[in-house]
Amino acid sequence: MSEPEKLEGKSRKNSVIPFIPASESLPEITLKAVILGFSLSALLAGANAYLGLKVGMTVSASIPAAVISMALLRLFRQHNILENNIVQTAASAGEALSAGVIFTLPALIMLQYWTKFEFLPTLAISAAGGILGVLFTIPLRRALIVEAKLQFPEGVATAEVLKAGERGGEGARLIGMAGLAGAFLKLCQTGFKLVAGSAGGSVTVGGALFGIGSDLGVALLGVGFIVGLNIAVLVFAGGAISWFIGIPLFTVFADPAQIAAITNGAQGYAAAEEIWSAQIRYMGVGAMAAGGLYALISLWGPVRDGLRSSRDALAQMKMGGSDSIPRTERDTPIHFVIIGTLAMAVPILIVFMSVIDQDALMISDGRFAAMLAFSVVFALVAGFIFSAVAGYMAGLVGSSNNPISGVTIATILTISLILLAFLGSQTDFVVDTTKATAAAATAIMVGAVVACAAALAGDNLQDLKAGQLLGATPVKQQIMQMVGVVAAAIVIAPVLQLLFTAYGMGDVFPRAGMDASEALKAPQATLMSSVAKGVFTRNLPWGMIWTGVAIAIGIILLDKNLEARKSTFRAPVLAVAVGIYLPLELSVPIFAGGMIAFAVSRTVKARWSDGEKRKTEQNNATTRGLLFASGLITGEALVGILLAIPFAASQSTDVLALAPQGFETIADILGIIGFSLFCVWLYKVAKGKQTL
Template sequence: MERPASVSTGPYIPPDRSLPEITVKALILGVILAAVLAAANAYLGLKVGMTVSASIPAAVISMGVLRLFRRANILENNIVQTAASAGESLAAGVIFTLPALILLGYWQGFPYLDTLAVAAAGGVLGVLFTIPLRRALIIEGGLRFPEGIATAEVLIAGDEGGRGVRDIAVAAVAGGLVKLAQTGFRVLAGTVDGAVQVGRALFGFGSELGVALLGVGYIVGLRIATLVFAGGLISWLFGIPIYTALHGLPEGVEGYEAALQIWSTKIRYLGVGAMAVGGLWALLSLIRPIRDGVRASWQAVREARQGHQVAIPRTERDTPIHFVLAGTLAMALPLVFVFLHVIDQPHLGASDGTYAATIAFGVLFALVAGFLFSSVAGYMAGLVGSSNNPISGVTIATILTASLLLLVLLGSQIDLQVNAERATAAAATAILIGAVVCCAAAIAGDNMQDLKTGHLVGATPYKQQIMQMVGVLTGALVLAPVLELLFNAYGLGGVFPREGMDPSQMLAAPQASLMQSVAQGVFARSLDWTIIGIGALIAVAIIVADQVLKARGSSFRMPVLAVAVGIYLPLELSVPIFLGGLVSYAAGRALGGRQESSRGLLFASGLITGEALVGILLAIPFALAQSTDVLRLVPDSFASVAHALGVLVFLGFVYWLYRVART
């Protein structure tokens, strides 16, 4: 089966053909889905530390709803998923950071206006910053954007009907049933893991058994999947064993739990150092295309004002660059408001001049770092997809840098052990900066996927950018009350709003806890800078090796951020991605050297669709029952059988994907 024209030769809807995009029904449906998916992902992210990408589920829901109308088209469906996924992505940016202010003891809840201002300003900046990045990354960067391709395949198959729809539907149903059996019924294990100790060295290993990551690996291909997996091996095959050989195991834990604890508290910072260096390298490589894009946009604006407007194809019309700059400056106003309102001068113990300098630093650093890390997040989304985009990693880098600069600005006498109130206020300032950057980066990564989808289906970019704004503002409006509700219902990260609450039902907020520990670690002088430095050196070595390959004209290249992502992410996520890449390669060999087939892409997209949809739907009974065990069908004693069944089912899907992809 040949690839659709949308992927191989040009947009599915050609530039010279116009279809309605932002319609009343698409706008209403996009707003509703953005609100619902933002709320659902807020719960999931606080519970397990990960959110579910909403682009494909929103596209499927949109197709189902819009089919009820006599006139609907693929570009309307694309507009709906664009808005909906923006709401979901904003939830990730908010829940990874703002709960840290509660964990610090700086907030006692989620003030509506403050939460709204941070979420809206950060999210809108993320949209604005993707506008000059679109051509640089999607057209000129040569990146895959796996979930963008998958969403486009789903939309095109739904528009064309036939065998493609069947492939997606079958895979989605199967993937959804696996997710339900794993996360809901618990009859299949969602992960398999273990550990071996050799002397004092501990070797941990594990794999997710969810089929969505298998689909992601198939779409990104073997090269990127291998590099992500290699990054995981750096942490788990070398980092953890060396650390345990030198320092022993942590108290009270053993086996895989010990390996996981060492990775999350120590070795993960290798990835932070690697991503910091890799991000800077990516920015350097993007300077020229971003500069050229901005120049071209300014030139178009000047020619339009002089009456010499050049005809630009509909599918290349971005929001004009002067609107981008005006919008960026406008976002500084709510940031000034929220920094003044949240950062308390008496708690900070600063003079009027130092306090004003701190507020100015916070706003300017958030704007500059927001653009820089939005570029990095967009680049990483192109490599590994938005679901696997380690937004928390770039946020940690932001908080680390901001905290160190605040130490310089406020004076080195700020020490958590000496003056806890001042140190906590300084840490809260760094968290607030990180929250703005995290929202911008989360939106940037997801929106680049959406713009990739739009590029393939033939959407109008500036209309997508408008709907991204709509999705961001919708999410910002609903997230504060949702977070307040969840905090009062469950408690967060060991903090409870009242006495007598059940600790077993608490939402762990793992990412926000990590942000809190980083910010406090800087002011307590307790961070292990040696590990961060080693991670940076690893990144430098990878960059050098990649440049050597480039000089030799090798077809194999080593983008440093792909490896850095693997170092930072749990090995459990890297293994199924690697296996998906192997399936893509094997199926391509079976087809005579082609790297992929249309059926394989559609089937992989269906796996992602089914797991994502069920993952979001499961949040409803979990939230209502205040327990993730509400649908459980088996006792704890069934665990060994569940693990065996989980592995067998997963391997069955590996073979099934290969059989489909080779036809």
């Protein structure tokens, strides 16, 4: 049997019955779909940029984008489900691209290599990296979606939401209601200062410092519900490793002079935060690097099989022509993929040439040219490898749990070590920190391309899975993914600059006297800058990093044991690693959201004895909770961006403050009460009996 015949047999064996059959052709890319997709992508890019900079996590926007697009398309007389799918395909690209950008490019601010977000370099890197992510996964679509037995949870859920929308439902109302409520709470917290946005405290036992705190915003509550109990528990476990084991042990066994230098007079919970920032979070670096390497090794087989399947599909098309491929199996032709990949290398090279400072590095023209060429090639090769990994992981655990941070840290650590070997013979980076900063910025730029590509790869395949179930045309979805990338790339730099001007990022502020408690933590970007510069200045806390590697190995072995026992609870190492390097106060509300999701599932399960009815009601409850949680995230994030406008204009985060002096205790109480009420509300909405 020939390879094409084998492929055709596999496709029939693993085929699904789409909602719209391949024989029926409906309008997909229409003018209103392009306008809506472009606009929603820009909007969701901004919202998720705020969320990611604040908490270090983003969630898939496919489902909220689908619900919003359904509501908007109903305003038109003519629309269909495939047109709706095209809109959400473009819109979800905005969330994905913002994740790749905010995990990396703010590191240039942390390094003080940039004093502001440069528009054209940010636009070019994000657009080129995002388009590469779409292109790299086109050859893998058939293997990962058609043949592999992967779940693609958000893709399946998006398809179900769109099908339900054809039958009517109240999804848009849930998102709108939650969005308004979440927006009002955020306004009271960050704008009016009447409600506390976080609460924390500490206790010292036998010289060991224990800190505990929680963010009181509802966006993280929504994140926890969406990722579910398993991931929420692991993220919290990572935080517990840092805050309940790492910090107490460090305060007991470290040199008191070193502790005093780190804390710089801070006491209690603030001292715990300083110790975590300077030392303990680097365990997360080691865990992320080890987890990223493990993901790459373990997924090599599926990636290899995917490439072989793509080769077989191309052979079939050459033998029978494009008409031999059903409408629902038509991808962007492979020669366009190759041409597009080479074309994207041009803006990447131009940006590298303009941003990387040859004078600061003080290297010859020949060595500079060689470094640029190697950096571009490395970005393309690593981008393809990690896009394949991200695509497979999206099918395995979903886009919201995709290890973008892990693959980016692995990329930056690798390119930094290579550049150190390449440039170290001419430069002593330990002595000249200006050169170290320029070299670290080079590694960050390469990492940004890879991060954007990997983020879009997972999102593209998730949307293509939804398209497969609905009967969409893959090539049209791939085109609209690129449209969404361009829309998000245009707005991301102005949004980042607005947020930086209003709040500050990490420990860098655009002006003196800003409120450090309002700063966007940007945990990934802060970590990327520390790792990149630390390699060149040789001051990384390698003891902490290797401890993180050991923790990761232990978690990998635990997960293997759980897999062998066929446990429904799994322990993906990167979820724990995220918790290690996130502030504990961010892990607590995520854990609360996961617990609510678990409680809803148990309640609904106990309500129905019939197996099929129970499954249907559990799916309905999950969808209700997911939409409500998405509304909470979107409402808080959009208000965070809108508040940045008066904050930036007045150069103060207190311009809207209404709280009188000495109101802090009452604000703390109101914050805890408000957060608790939202927990109860989310639970009641999710377990309700409405059918979506």
